Amino acid sequence: xxxxxxxxxxxxxxxxxxxxxxxxxxxxxxxxxxxxxxxxxxxxxxxxxxxxxxxxxxxxxxxxxxxxxxxxxxxxxxxxxxxxxxxxxxxxxxxxxxxxxxxxxxxxxxxxxxxxxxxxxxxxxxxxxxxxxxxxxxxxxxxxxxxxxxxxxxxxxxx
Numbered sequence: 784x785x786x787x788x789x790x791x792x793x794x795x796x797x798x799x800x801x802x803x804x805x806x807x808x809x810x811x812x813x814x815x816x817x818x819x820x821x822x823x824x825x826x827x828x829x830x831x832x833x834x835x836x837x838x839x840x841x842x843x844x845x846x847x848x849x850x851x852x853x854x855x856x857x858x859x860x861x862x863x864x865x866x867x868x869x870x871x872x873x874x875x876x877x878x879x880x881x882x883x884x885x886x887x888x889x890x891x892x893x894x895x896x897x898x899x900x901x902x903x904x905x906x907x908x909x910x911x912x913x914x915x916x917x918x919x920x921x922x923x924x925x926x927x928x929x930x931x932x933x934x935x936x937x938x939x940x941x942x
Contacts, residue, residue, distance in 0.1 A: 784830040784836040784837065784839075784840050785836055785839050785840055785843070785861065785935065786808070786809045786810040786813060786861070787810045787840075788839075788840035788843050788844065789843060789857070789858055789861060789862075790808050790810050792843060792844065792847040792854070793858070796847055798847075798851050799847075799851075799854075799855075799858075801905045801908075801909065802858065802902065802905060805862075805898055805901065805902050806891060806892060806893050806895075806898040807862045807866075807891070807898055807899070807902060809862070809865065809888055811887075812886075812887035812888045812890065813887075813888055815887040816886045816887050816888050819884075819886075819887075828939070831938070834938055835931065835934040835935050835937075835938045836935060836938070838931075838934075839931045839934070839935065842931065843857060850920075852910070852913055852917045852918070852920055852921035852924075853920060853921060853924040853927075855906055855909065855910075855921060856921045856922070856924040856925055856928055857924065857927075857928045857931075858906075859902075859903075859906055860925065860928040860929065860932065861928070861932070862902070863899065864932065865888070865889075866895060866899060869889075870889050873886060873888065873889045874889065877889075
């Protein structure tokens, strides 16, 4: 839900045009993994309509309209968190729980380092036009981004 929201905002909002088609997008890969999960285990997990994913998506929609620097903080944290450390953790969990299944979520088409470098450069280019106050505000939003991501993980981990 959160990745679909991020990708939908980026696709429709002109302010985020340079972040379209970066190669970091994850919603299609997650859909593929959920289809595999359903075929393997009989049912795929679904996002709760009143859960943390819905709340996070609603929050992102509001940020995209009123606070683009804060939105970009969440965009950056969501995509970059799952590349380095996220891949390592994902591989470890796959080995322990899924007989080493290579999940699509942790696979990218192309040179991941190059894609990340380009997105980082694009964010820096956009941020050059921000005031010092906007830059500081973007950084301050990091705590909220981590908190909301943590809530998602807690919800996923519930039995």
